[in-house]
Amino acid sequence: MRTPSTTGLPTRRAVVTGLTTTAVLAVTGCSPDGDLPDLPGLDDEQLDPDPDLVLVRRVSRDEQGVLDLVSATRKTHRELRATLAGTAAGHRAHLELVRVADGEPPRPRRTPKVAEQPGRALEDVVRAERMLAGRHARSALEADSGRLARAIASMSAAAAQQGSVLGTSAGEEP
Amino acid sequence: MRPVPALQTTLAAEHAAVYVYAVLGGRVSASENARVASQLRSAYDTHRARRDRLRTVISDLGRTPVPAETGYAVDARNRSADHLAEVALRTEERSAAVYAQLVASTTGPERRWAVQALTDASLRSLTFGGQPEVWPGAPEL
Numbered sequence: 048m049r050t051p052s053t054t055g056l057p058t059r060r061a062v063v064t065g066l067t068t069t070a071v072l073a074v075t076g077c078s079p080d081g082d083l084p085d086l087p088g089l090d091d092e093q094l095d096p097d098p099d100l101v102l103v104r105r106v107s108r109d110e111q112g113v114l115d116l117v118s119a120t121r122k123t124h125r126e127l128r129a130t131l132a133g134t135a136a137g138h139r140a141h142l143e144l145v146r147v148a149d150g151e152p153p154r155p156r157r158t159p160k161v162a163e164q165p166g167r168a169l170e171d172v173v174r175a176e177r178m179l180a181g182r183h184a185r186s187a188l189e190a191d192s193g194r195l196a197r198a199i200a201s202m203s204a205a206a207a208q209q210g211s212v213l214g215t216s217a218g219e220e221p
Numbered sequence: 222m223r224p225v226p227a228l229q230t231t232l233a234a235e236h237a238a239v240y241v242y243a244v245l246g247g248r249v250s251a252s253e254n255a256r257v258a259s260q261l262r263s264a265y266d267t268h269r270a271r272r273d274r275l276r277t278v279i280s281d282l283g284r285t286p287v288p289a290e291t292g293y294a295v296d297a298r299n300r301s302a303d304h305l306a307e308v309a310l311r312t313e314e315r316s317a318a319v320y321a322q323l324v325a326s327t328t329g330p331e332r333r334w335a336v337q338a339l340t341d342a343s344l345r346s347l348t349f350g351g352q353p354e355v356w357p358g359a360p361e362l
Contacts, residue, residue: 050326050328197324203336205343212353
């Protein structure tokens with residue numbers, strides 16, 4: 048069985064530091080054991096981006112998309128503000144972690160369409176949370192870093208929890 | 222942690238979970254608390270199936286699966302459904318943490334299975350009165 052590239056007790060610092068170190072090494076063309084020989088004509092743009100960095104950006108986009116929907120829903124339907132407060136806070140926490148790892152500034156936010164009926168709007172959020180859980184679960188499988196995989200898997204479980212709890216609020220059988 | 226030690230740690234946790242749920246299931250009155258009894262039975266079946274799978278996986282890797290302890294301390298003298306659910310909730314939270322570690326320590330099919338188990342434990346904790354978490358199984362993040 049293959050061992051992931053980075054294991055051990057994951058911490059926020061470890062997830063971020065491990066990833067940014069990998070990314071920095073990738074873009075500078077250095078290895079942990081020393082400088083690689085100069086390759087004539089090779090510049091940063093010709094190097095493949097670090098796979099985990101690409102993955103983090105995708106996870107960040109997925110999180111931002113659902114946060115945008117949750118935020119727009121809270122803004123449109125004030126009666127859902129309290130119901131979705133914890134949901135929004137969770138996504139912000141997830142984004143905080145992946146954005147530090149990403150190293151890029153926040154992207155422009157889009158304004159998703161929100162259903163006019165509060166019940167329908169809540170159902171849309173439930174659907175989005177469940178889709179996010181699935182996407183994160185698949186992303187976790189792709190991570191080279193074990194620590195990153197653990198963080199993304201936890202984000203997937205968090206989205207699944209939100210889908211369950213909000214689904215109950217939307218009238219589903221618990 | 223490397224894959225095999227992580228699998229062994231997970232198996233040890235599942236031995237404990239199976240024991241805990243066997244005790245809890247024996248404490249709850251199915252006639253008075255049918256819902257909790259059903260949830261405990263479902264949890265017992267799930268953890269037992271995971272324990273058996275882990276034994277098989279570890280054996281297939283040519284290692285000897287860790288055995289169960291002769292007994293575990295279970296805080297189940299209070300037979301109230303609320304208390305039993307609280308013990309079950311703690312068991313699921315520990316299970317989520319163990320599977321999160323297994324995610325970090327494995328790749329491929331075993332990681333996929335660990336991700337599913339982490340999600341299952343996180344959802345099951347809700348049925349025992351838990352609240353949604355920001356980082357299920359990884360609270361230090």
